[in-house]
Amino acid sequence: DLMLDCGLIPFRQHFPERFIECGIAEQDMLSMASGLALRGMLPVVHSFACFLSTRPNEHFYNNATEKTKIIYVGSLAGLLPSGPGHSHQSVRDISILSSVPDLVLIEPCTEAEVEMALDYSVNATTSSIYLRLVSLPYDVPFQLPAGYQLEYGKGVTLTDGDDAVMFSYGPVMLTQAVKAAELLKKEHGLGLRVINLPWLNQVDADWLRSSVEGIKHIFTLDDHFVKGGQGEMLACKLAEMGDINGYRLWRFGIHKIPACGLNDEVLNEHGLDSISVSKSIHALMSVNSNKNLN
Secondary structure, three states: OOOOOOOOHHHHHHOHHHOOOOOOOHHHHHHHHHHHHHOOOOOEEEEEHHHHOOOOHHHHHHHHHOOOOOEEEEEOEOOOOOOOOOOOOEOOHHHHHOOOOOEEEEOOOOHHHHHHHHHHHHHOOOOEEEEEOOOOOOOOOOOOOOOOOOOOOOOEEEEOOOOEEEEEOOHHHHHHHHHHHHHHHHHHOOOEEEEEOOEOOOOOHHHHHHHHOOOOEEEEEEEEEOOOOHHHHHHHHHHHHOOOOOOEEEEEEEOOOOOOOOHHHHHHHOOOOHHHHHHHHHHHHHHHOOOOOO
8 A cells, every 4th residue: 555655666566476565454464474474484564654563563462472583664754754744653663662572673864774774684683673764855964984884782973072972863863963963062062972873672781881981961862752762761771781870861852742744843843953952952961060960
């Protein structure tokens, strides 16, 4: 039913014998994928994230109990595009799927990282994967460092800074974070380290420790409800590690039913555009700069 919107027509043309259209029957699609996986195939299940993560949620768990590998691809994920409205804005899929056993959630931020994530999903793991994809053209103001390779549970620094660190993922929110870092440097002389962490429900503890060492102000930016997002996972991991002290963590993301409108308007409405993010970071750091965080 979503062949055109998911970009699958070229695949159907080149590999018709490997393409199965299931219409709007998402539960049947996942059940069929389970049967194919049990027969030794590797199914790639593709639909809009808002439908894929919710309607057949029971089937995600049932498939996990079979201990087979399936790749799920959720397109149109996140707050944008905001025109279709909240029925199509998938901003709770991370929380819905994070508890599924042996299901790894990844959101790449560029075309190059999409390719890396797909290669990892097919060739480098025995786990099932949920690839969370943004489905709109987006001009990102950053590049992944030369030689960057996707490593399980680890991210990569996009902007340097020693005053604060912000973790985020995907093209939309990383764009806001990088632009916010530029504003903070220009207007206040503050260095915000922006880190791309494409792993939504997994993080390497040693890498996380090295990423925040010596920094007192930690921020997370979710293209998702704050509750159940990547920021919550990172906060829990930092608390569990127990050997990192003297920091304060704030989580940015969506707190209410997502607004419908033009993309820039909706980002601003939720305080997630770069200007709003930079103002919030500066205000929070200013209030806490004179407090003893140790």
